[in-house]
Amino acid sequence: MSQRRAIFEEVGDAAPRPDTPRGGMIDARPRGARRAVRTWLWVLFALVVVMIAVGGLTRLTDSGLSITEWAPVTGAIPPLDAEHWQGEFAAYQATPEYQLQNRQMTLDEFKVIYWWEWGHRQLGRVIGLVWAIGFVGFLVARKIPPGWTGRLLLLGALGGAQGAIGWWMVASGLTGDRVDVASYRLATHLGLAFVILGVIAWFALQLSRSEAALMQARRGREAGLMRLAGIMAGLTFLQIILGALVAGIDAGRNYTDWPLMAGGFLPPDPLQIEPLWRNFFENDGLVQFMHRMSGYALLAFGIFAFMRARRSSYRKTRAAWHGILAMLVVQMVLGIVTVMYSAPWHLAILHQLGAVVLWVLVLRGRHQSGYPLSQSVRDA
Template sequence: MANKRNIFEEVGSDTKITSASAGAIARAGSGDRHWVRLWLWSLVGLIIVMITVGGLTRLTDSGLSITEWDPVMGAIPPLSAAAWQAAFAAYQTTAEFAVQNAAMSLAEFKVIFWWEWGHRQLGRFIGLTWALGFALLFFTGKLPKARRLSLFAIGPFIGLQGFIGWLMVHSGLDGVRLDVASYWLMAHLGAAFALLGYIYWSLQIFSRSEAELLQARRARERKLFGMSTGLMHFVALQVLLGALVAGIDAGRNYTDWPLMAGGFLPPDMFSLSPWWRNFFEDDGLVQFIHRMSAYLLFAFAIVVALRAKASAHKVTRAAFGTVGLVLTVQMILGIVTVMHSSPWNLAILHQFTAVLLWLAVLRGRFLAGYPIATSVRGTS
């Protein structure tokens, strides 16, 4: 007599259906998130340092001190008196030296050389940290299979950022410009923030299991997530405008606030020809746009913060509270910086706070998209 069949067995099959084991989603291809997080945190820290050192390199006018781009042998600094003289002679061919630094000594040149050299070495170290970390995690099986491609993409992104940096430096070696082109500086800083944001977003993904992410996404606050996406793009735009201000030293002029040279509009805004050059090279117009964009950003951030206050998730509300606090500090710093004609210490603090704002907005956006559930008692 044939064995009795269970009513949940598939008709026409002698094979019993095996029930799914608990936690299968979380375990499938999960890798080792702890080590991946440590690796990503190291990259985040290094890129923040890189952005800060890059800002100091710009503020000390050191960016054109090395006139060649050699990704391999360029890691070796001058090791002899003759090598130092050759590097100095190369810098002496630039318009920056001829117009601004004609009286510079070799000792003074070494100061700006080390700033630029250190900036480039830090870039190489970041690339090496990515490559060694990825290879080690990959060959030890600690990289989640579903996330390998996204983590691999960090490497080419770092390489692209280095290439943009060279194009920026090269733009100042044409024998005409006194500094690098402001739009290349904008592209270089923008790419750095994009790279930082990409890695930080990946880091937040790896802070939760796949099962937790899947469950959290079902509770996504779509309205707040959309508004925070707009806020993210707005902050990115403000960073790019800030790079234009830095690229032409626009922050050193028009030191009155809230007016500019005694009026709402700066004088002679469209004095350059063709007209579109003024949006990149006229210090008054560039700073004016940066100011107006800051006011609009602050107003929009208030709207987002009010929407976030209605969130049912305590951690999400706290994250957007942090956004509002950092943005307020950033605006005050911007005003104080321009009113003091952008001294290097205030200018670099203003840039560093922009990094904190960028990370805070990304954190808020992530929590709006993947909220952490709040218990009935109101604790997360």
């Protein structure tokens, strides 16, 4: 039975109980190897960026249909002798791309496009292996921060889905009368790549600070600015998807005048394909027009959001939005130049990498708006 205390007894005179925890949750020491996990995520991030660039080059060199089967394990071994090379070439010769477009191709020319596609798939295997080794290693060592096991497992699931969608995309060009993959499948494949990239970047940003620091930063959250950043992310993603549709049908190599298209605001015959819905995926004029209009809308909204962000009381938040607006202008100029020069591969890849930079900067701006960094009064 507890001993009765006097009314005016000093509380501080009592000895603390040994089992009483000191401090609250915000004062608890961080658990898990946050820095190591964050480094691993940035490695995955860099590999995915390279994967996006290699995928773009694979598309621009018309190499994506050179491997006609999906063999996640045995496909890692390329042809090692003349017999196997002839077998791969014979399989490619049965595809519509060869029959309708590349009948003059020699075995040596085939090897060039084969190595591009093999390298693209091999890089995907490397990314999967880096994820698996890192995830299992952190899991066995019990170094995953609390609450992060499911999130890191999600990355592996998204990577597996990306491989399956990649084959779904390639399969669309192996039958029928197509000489390329279906543009909407290409857009799905690239879109998921950017989703994976965005998830990795967001997770890495979350792990860059302790849970205690994030909880404290949330007190200064600028909800309105964070919503604007969310809309900005949605518009940026839409522009990326439309860019993939442009790439899927080589629409960037037509209508090279700007700001008009073939001398008019609208391209000629924007709805000539039957049924009507196919024009939004396969009509090169209409697809490029949608990409242009979406770009203008993104720039206008970016300027509006930037003007709102300038009133932020946090210097680093304002700096993050300065970076977004600067990259948005650079990316738009790159897009215009790419179209006016009929999308040469080096400008097309630079434009695609610009989309990566803009996408990550927008996500960083949203994170900065939701978890503003503390600063001195002088910085405000």
